[in-house]
Amino acid sequence: MRFRESILGCLAALTATLDFGGDAPAAPTENLSAALHAIDGAEMLQHIKVLASDDFEGRSPGTNGETLTVEYLVRQFKKLGLKPGNQDGSYTQTVPVVAYKSEPRATFRIGERTIELKSPSELVAWSYQPTPEVRVGDSELIFVGYGVIAPEYGWDDYKGLEVRGKTLVVLINDPPVPDPGDPSKLDDKMFGGRAMTYYGRYTYKCEMAARLGAAAVIIVHETGPAAYPWSVVVSTWAGENFSLDTPGRNPDFPTVSGWITFDVARDLFAAGGRNFEAMKQAAVSKDFKPVSLGGVATFQVRNTWRAAESRNVVARIEGSDSRLKDDHVIYSAHWDHFGWDPKLPGAKREQIKHGALDNASGVAALLALARGFQVLPHATKRSVLFIAPTAEERGWLGAKFYAAHPLYPLRTTLADINIDILNPWGRTRDVEIVGSGKSTLDDITSREAAAQGRVAKPDSHPERGYFYRGDQLQFARVGVPVLWIKTGTEFVGRPQGYGDQKISDYIARDYHQVTDTVRADWDLSGAVEDVRLLFRVGHALADGNEYPQWKPGAEFKAIRDRSMSSDLR
Numbered sequence: 001m002r003f004r005e006s007i008l009g010c011l012a013a014l015t016a017t018l019d020f021g022g023d024a025p026a027a028p029t030e031n032l033s034a035a036l037h038a039i040d041g042a043e044m045l046q047h048i049k050v051l052a053s054d055d056f057e058g059r060s061p062g063t064n065g066e067t068l069t070v071e072y073l074v075r076q077f078k079k080l081g082l083k084p085g086n087q088d089g090s091y092t093q094t095v096p097v098v099a100y101k102s103e104p105r106a107t108f109r110i111g112e113r114t115i116e117l118k119s120p121s122e123l124v125a126w127s128y129q130p131t132p133e134v135r136v137g138d139s140e141l142i143f144v145g146y147g148v149i150a151p152e153y154g155w156d157d158y159k160g161l162e163v164r165g166k167t168l169v170v171l172i173n174d175p176p177v178p179d180p181g182d183p184s185k186l187d188d189k190m191f192g193g194r195a196m197t198y199y200g201r202y203t204y205k206c207e208m209a210a211r212l213g214a215a216a217v218i219i220v221h222e223t224g225p226a227a228y229p230w231s232v233v234v235s236t237w238a239g240e241n242f243s244l245d246t247p248g249r250n251p252d253f254p255t256v257s258g259w260i261t262f263d264v265a266r267d268l269f270a271a272g273g274r275n276f277e278a279m280k281q282a283a284v285s286k287d288f289k290p291v292s293l294g295g296v297a298t299f300q301v302r303n304t305w306r307a308a309e310s311r312n313v314v315a316r317i318e319g320s321d322s323r324l325k326d327d328h329v330i331y332s333a334h335w336d337h338f339g340w341d342p343k344l345p346g347a348k349r350e351q352i353k354h355g356a357l358d359n360a361s362g363v364a365a366l367l368a369l370a371r372g373f374q375v376l377p378h379a380t381k382r383s384v385l386f387i388a389p390t391a392e393e394r395g396w397l398g399a400k401f402y403a404a405h406p407l408y409p410l411r412t413t414l415a416d417i418n419i420d421i422l423n424p425w426g427r428t429r430d431v432e433i434v435g436s437g438k439s440t441l442d443d444i445t446s447r448e449a450a451a452q453g454r455v456a457k458p459d460s461h462p463e464r465g466y467f468y469r470g471d472q473l474q475f476a477r478v479g480v481p482v483l484w485i486k487t488g489t490e491f492v493g494r495p496q497g498y499g500d501q502k503i504s505d506y507i508a509r510d511y512h513q514v515t516d517t518v519r520a521d522w523d524l525s526g527a528v529e530d531v532r533l534l535f536r537v538g539h540a541l542a543d544g545n546e547y548p549q550w551k552p553g554a555e556f557k558a559i560r561d562r563s564m565s566s567d568l569r
Contacts, residue, residue: 032539035372036532041524043371044422044531047076047364049518051335052356054349059360060339061242061391062099062308069335070311073363073388077315080370085314085385086407092311095390095401096245102126103302104258108141110271110295117264120238125218125258127301128243128250134301136215136256139167141268141293145283146175147205147217153190154286161290164213167256167297169265173225173463174200175284195462198555200225201469202259203395209254216256216299220265227464228507233259235353235512239341242394244401245307252395256299268293310336312398313388314407317373319542321381327412329542330385330480331369331534332399332471333362333419334392338512354517357506361422363388365531372535380542382414392420392471393512399471403478411563414541415441415548416482417534418472422527423487424519425502430455430488431530435467438554439481441537444546448536452529460489460500479559481548483537485530 050056050072057065074091084091104125108115117123127134145157147170155175174197177190186193191200198204202219209217223229237259243250260268269276272294282288313335319325337355344351354360370386373379385408389398406413431449436442436458449456459466467473472482489499510516540546550557 044364051360052354058339061310082315167216196465310390319383320379327382333366362419399474416475424522426523428488429490
């Protein structure tokens with residue numbers, strides 16, 4: 001086994017230095033000033049205004065908002081002179097989805113109490129089953145701590161317990177294991193220390209529950225560990241949800257999945273004579289064993305559903321080197337948001353979740369990058385693919401579908417550079433790399449940031465788990481190195497803490513809400529610098545000899561190594 005790993009490591013190192021047989025040695029980097037100048041804040045703002053307008057109705061998949069959005073993006077890519085990204089000659093890739101609207105009722109009987117939860121103020125739940133009514137009856141309630149099975153950390157919250165048919169109550173985020181040498185800190189050797197790992201994401205909790213045959217999983221929401229308030233849970237999952245249209249049951253979710261508030265969790269535990277805080281503390285240990293809460297849950301979910309064909313938008317600039325043009329650098333930015341909900345109070349504008357920053361801003365950056373590459377005096381040696389995936393907000397479905405059905409081979413895809421939520425608050429001296437330390441893209445980004453007179457830093461809030469919350473994760477899962485940068489914290493001309501406050505305010509008030517709109521006081525100068533940085537990184541990959549690699553210890557390294565070793569054979 002060790003010999004095989006050594007061989008794979010050598011092959012990976014070799015691929016990092018090869019230029020994969022281009023027509024000529026790498027030329028000196030051309031002057032990028034015209035291309036960088038083409039990335040313009042005023043033009044980006046105009047794209048954001050259009051995409052986040054009332055007319056586009058919040059850009060929900062399978063609606064008129066999607067039709068307008070896809071038509072707009074195709075029109076813009078054509079206007080810029082990009083070729084269709086799909087080899088069938090079109091600018092789109094069809095993504096088959098099913099849209100579900102779930103109306104849940106949940107009743108818990110614990111001891112002598114019967115507790116019926118109110119939706120969505122106390123409970124948000126859904127079912128991805130195409131049946132008019134889904135029922136889970138008298139399902140035993142089991143507390144499984146953080147719901148994690150992580151052999152590499154010697155951690156198993158289930159301890160072999162048979163949970164088939166049961167309802168699991170799970171805590172969000174990773175187990176916060178204290179550092180044995182300093183209990184005020186988290187142990188860096190357990191999970192990610194302060195940084196959230198994928199084990200901490202709600203998707204992992206649901207996937208594990210489904211894999212073990214649980215009937216339902218209920219996640220206890222806490223704003224700090226989840227990294228967003230209950231209002232985001234409601235706005236994200238209480239409306240229409242989406243799933244890829246695949247045969248059979250959705251393997252990533254049990255029959256019923258959902259969230260309950262922190263106060264409800266305490267009440268449920270107390271009904272069974274247990275202290276929630278004490279049980280939560282007990283779960284921060286390898287010795288934790290699942291605990292029956294002494295009661296049962298009954299769920300009744302009324303479902304309506306519709307099949308829909310959503311679309312990824314794809315455009316391409318073909319590489320100029322005859323032997324390298326089949327290699328691709330991908331830029332991605334999801335186009336979708338949460339649409340229009342006429343049930344909300346107020347006028348139409350107050351019912352639309354406009355998604356100006358999330359992610360009309362990223363799509364505007366995608367178009368700006370396309371313009372930058374188009375004005376280069378010479379096309380880069382490798383091809384550049386621009387993807388605007390659908391349904392990121394519904395579980396990264398567009399990116400997940402592309403990763404499973406790539407239009408161009410993944411083994412010759414150098415990287416995915418993802419863009420999600422730009423900085424609208426001015427210039428920064430720094431930029432943060434989400435999921436830093438995982439790939440050599442960090443080193444390239446740091447070098448190019450230095451060329452701007454800026455510094456690239458690790459994510460200042462790794463506990464929020466951003467790396468596992470964007471489309472780039474789907475590319476990483478199939479082995480493609482990824483890059484996602486976010487707003488720095490050192491704002492030029494602003495006091496310390498200004499950036500953190502702006503980001504915290506956005507998450508608390510506007511994230512996934514109707515108030516994510518274009519603001520008159522926006523300053524996109526920092527966004528422009530960030531997008532120009534991403535251009536420089538992508539250009540270095542598309543026109544240079546560097547082949548990005550996952551670093552030792554990255555959870556996706558083995559996937560890439562297998563792909564590369566197979567290709568070299």
